[in-house]
Amino acid sequence: MHILSIETSADETAAAVTEERKVLSNVIYSQILLHKKWGGIYPSLAKRAHEERIDRVVEKAINNFNNSETPHATGSREINLKNIDYIAVTQGPGLAIALEVGIKKAKELAKNSDKKLIPVNHLEGHIYSSFVQNSRGNPKRNFDFPYLALIISGGHTEIVLFKDHLNFAVLGETRDDAAGEALDKAAKMLGLGYPGGPVIERLAQAVNNRDIFNFPRPMIKSGNLDFSFSGLKTSLYYFLQKLDPDEKIQKIKDLAGSFQAAVFETILTKTEMAIIKTGINRVVVGGGVIANLYLRSRLRKLLKKYKGEASFPAYKYLSGDNAAMIGVAAFYKAQKGMFSRDLSFERTPRLTLS
Ligand code: KG4
Numbered sequence: 001m002h003i004l005s006i007e008t009s010a011d012e013t014a015a016a017v018t019e020e021r022k023v024l025s026n027v028i029y030s031q032i033l034l035h036k037k038w039g040g041i042y043p044s045l046a047k048r049a050h051e052e053r054i055d056r057v058v059e060k061a062i063n064n065f066n067n068s069e070t071p072h073a074t075g076s077r078e079i080n081l082k083n084i085d086y087i088a089v090t091q092g093p094g095l096a097i098a099l100e101v102g103i104k105k106a107k108e109l110a111k112n113s114d115k116k117l118i119p120v121n122h123l124e125g126h127i128y129s130s131f132v133q134n135s136r137g138n139p140k141r142n143f144d145f146p147y148l149a150l151i152i153s154g155g156h157t158e159i160v161l162f163k164d165h166l167n168f169a170v171l172g173e174t175r176d177d178a179a180g181e182a183l184d185k186a187a188k189m190l191g192l193g194y195p196g197g198p199v200i201e202r203l204a205q206a207v208n209n210r211d212i213f214n215f216p217r218p219m220i221k222s223g224n225l226d227f228s229f230s231g232l233k234t235s236l237y238y239f240l241q242k243l244d245p246d247e248k249i250q251k252i253k254d255l256a257g258s259f260q261a262a263v264f265e266t267i268l269t270k271t272e273m274a275i276i277k278t279g280i281n282r283v284v285v286g287g288g289v290i291a292n293l294y295l296r297s298r299l300r301k302l303l304k305k306y307k308g309e310a311s312f313p314a315y316k317y318l319s320g321d322n323a324a325m326i327g328v329a330a331f332y333k334a335q336k337g338m339f340s341r342d343l344s345f346e347r348t349p350r351l352t353l354s
């Protein structure tokens with residue numbers, strides 16, 4: 001079963017062709033350079049960039065797939081969906097005007113080629129990202145339910161009980177900013193540019209991830225599994241007010257290390273609480289922030305303590321937004337008959353995991 005998937009929920013225009021868990025073709029056009037000077041995603045620019053790129057991105061994903069099947073095919077501009085069974089698209093959550101672009105394209109293709117559509121929740125995609133395989137079927141990694149699933153991205157911070165395929169219960173989530181958003185906002189305050197996560201990771205690494213300033217660990221004693229990162233951002237703001245510009249530059253690595261430590265310690269504490277509460281010691285993790293190697297090693301260590309295992313997306317592009325994870329989640333939806341020819345579904349910017 002071949003699925004063409006489309007993802008445009010934030011600032012990547014992405015399309016992929018997948019077969020079960022295998023990625024046969026994958027294209028991601030990142031808009032990061034476009035949004036850099038705004039310190040975050042600028043919605044109308046994102047929409048326009050998606051509109052400008054979507055045809056080429058989808059066409060390239062399909063052509064790469066078709067050319068791998070028939071090496072002598074010409075690079076025709078006609079999109080040949082002959083070997084595609086379903087078209088999957090991110091329905092939400094995300095930026096309304098960005099989601100719309102991908103959905104419109106998916107509907108247009110489905111209508112013209114009489115294919116069935118599979119709307120996918122972006123968060124389902126991040127949860128399935130640890131199971132996405134390359135075209136040779138690696139990594140093998142079999143399902144062994146139940147899992148705890150962590151989504152740690154620029155838009156979301158959630159702890160989810162992943163009971164079985166497409167069977168989710170949210171155990172905890174952020175009440176305000178997401179973890180990646182907190183890192184991005186901190187980087188902006190520190191004058192480090194966008195996106196903040198990778199640059200904060202590098203600076204923190206340079207001081208061995210040490211935590212000098214001990215910023216507050218938000219909601220750590222709340223007794224529940226929810227997060228809140230906006231107060232942490234405010235405490236960095238007031239801390240910086242007390243420093244003169246030279247001091248800020250001098251202390252930049254320790255500021256990065258300490259801020260990152262506050263965000264990650266909170267995630268680690270809540271994950272440990274979830275392990276104890278549910279008795280589940282297998283965790284799958286998705287979302288852009290999990291590109292962070294220090295966070296990966298701390299989560300691995302935590303799960304080792306509980307004689308379990310932490311699994312991460314096997315290839316770097318799978319931690320950020322991509323269409324391959326949408327195609328893989330869609331495969332499990334197709335198996336459950338969750339597809340339709342009905343073109344009436346709409347973008348759902350605040351879609352949650354039910
Ligand atoms: O999953 P993603 O690409 O987009 C959303 O769905 O939100 O996540 C983007 C987030 C940004 O906040 C970015 O700063 C963060 O992931 N990020 C990182 C790293 N790489 C990206 N955070 C920490 N360490 C990294 N290496």
Ligand code: ZN
Nearest residue numbers: 126153320321
């Ligand atoms: Zn995402």
